[in-house]
Amino acid sequence: MQRYFLEESYTPQERYEVTGEPYHHMVRVMRMNTGQQVYLAFQNRVSIIAEITDMTESTVVLKEIAKEQQVKELPIAITIASGYPKGDKLDLVIQKGTELGAASFIGFPAKTSVVKWDAKKLAKKQQRLEKIAQEAAEQSHRQVTPTVELIATEQEFLTKVATYDVIVVAYEESAKQGERAQLAQILQQVEPGTRLLAIFGPEGGLTSQEVATLVEMQGQLCGLGPRILRAETAPFYLLSAASYQLELL
Amino acid sequence: MQRYFLEESYTPQERYEVTGEPYHHMVRVMRMNTGQQVYLAFQNRVSIIAEITDMTESTVVLKEIAKEQQVKELPIAITIASGYPKGDKLDLVIQKGTELGAASFIGFPAKTSVVKWDAKKLAKKQQRLEKIAQEAAEQSHRQVTPTVELIATEQEFLTKVATYDVIVVAYEESAKQGERAQLAQILQQVEPGTRLLAIFGPEGGLTSQEVATLVEMQGQLCGLGPRILRAETAPFYLLSAASYQLELL
Secondary structure (H helix, E strand, O other): OOEEEOOOOOOOOOOEEEOHHHHHHHHHHOOOOOOOEEEEEOOOOOEEEEEEEEEOOOOEEEEEEEEOOOOOOOOOEEEEEEEOOOOOHHHHHHHHHHHOOOOEEEEEOOOOOOOOOOHHHHHHHHHHHHHHHHHHHHHOOOOOOOEEEEOOOHHHHHHHHOOOOEEEEEOHHHHHOOOOOHHHHHHHHOOOOOEEEEEEOOOOOOOHHHHHHHHHOOEEEEOOOOOOOOOOOHHHHHHHHHHHHHHHO | OOEEEOOOOOOOOOOEEEOHHHHHHHHHHOOOOOOOEEEEEOOOOOEEEEEEEEEOOOOEEEEEEEEOOOOOOOOOEEEEEEEOOOOOHHHHHHHHHHHOOOOEEEEEOOOOOOOOOOHHHHHHHHHHHHHHHHHHHHHOOOOOOOEEEEOOOHHHHHHHHOOOOEEEEEOHHHHHOOOOOHHHHHHHHOOOOOEEEEEEOOOOOOOHHHHHHHHHOOEEEEOOOOOOOOOOOHHHHHHHHHHHHHHHO
């Protein structure tokens, strides 16, 4: 069943009106008819199963059939912060990271990031990545669409880092030295609702200076197993491990 | 430090001679000199740190400095079997799956697989995928290179399925129905050395008939958390969860 994210919050109503892009997709792309059912996901994490009762030139009208009962969101909100990697690797991080349950994504200019984007380029790129997140959220039956924020300066990034409850720094040297327990300890102790920021370097990794700064800000260095993961693969490991610990165990 | 996989098994020697492709990479690509160190990974899972002592027109000569002590391989051997997905998604499964520790990969024609490859095409594709696995193994500091096998018929695949100790079937319906505990139970109970086969459908999923056949063969249906993962993302979840359970917890 198709899933659509709406921009409003859920309040119980006799009828729900869908316009704009989801209207276009229902009517023009999927050629839906009255009687068909879809998921509607609202901004306040409520999702309902709704049936199409009427269609006009610009609006699809639906009525609520049932609430979606199953919780599809991780009990903690994980933000994936990636030092800008090369090429379109951020696309992959955001598509797969959304499927795997990330709450939001941040891109930031790390010391070893090769790409340099100006504000205009960043704004355009962010829009494209938001679209990727939304499509992946619909496809993977998320109840919220992850946000994407591309940051222009290191200072701005560090200001943001300070606002999280738990800060995890994926550090290759930790993996090389065989550090294994830190991530498991963190995931076993987090309370539901915790806002966890997981920071990943670009291909060249984080510099020791960047790591030192993050540790001063209460960042906890974590290895992600004994193998060396690429910049874009490490977030998949962290999100899968979090789901396994918090949703399966 | 660069890592090279050699075709021979390790036996203690005064000097190790490297020819062929690793020779080419050391001398022509990396322009290494005597005194430089590399990892040499042998077929019998022994890896050493070795120093270049001499170079000729066709051979690099090295001496052993130390054994690599840290174990980089998962304690169980996980084979990822993917029903042929569209496009080059198998490339991604094999590159990332190798980083995440898979022991081997199988491609098989599932009922809903769209692509149809003949034996010649399969052989060519297998070669390319083996190359991807080897490069990813070197890059992620694996101690073994995963094998890749592209199978032409369902019957051949089922014959192979029967040879594994534990058979996991990733089943979207399990995720939808909220099944959560099966994978954790399996990973908590496996003995080191277990050969585990994890089977994933293509984009269209496994048919109920395919699932029934696999269940008859002792396949255990597992959900991978409450979100719906794409065909190429599900193996990343399983491998990460296995590493988390067996290497970090």
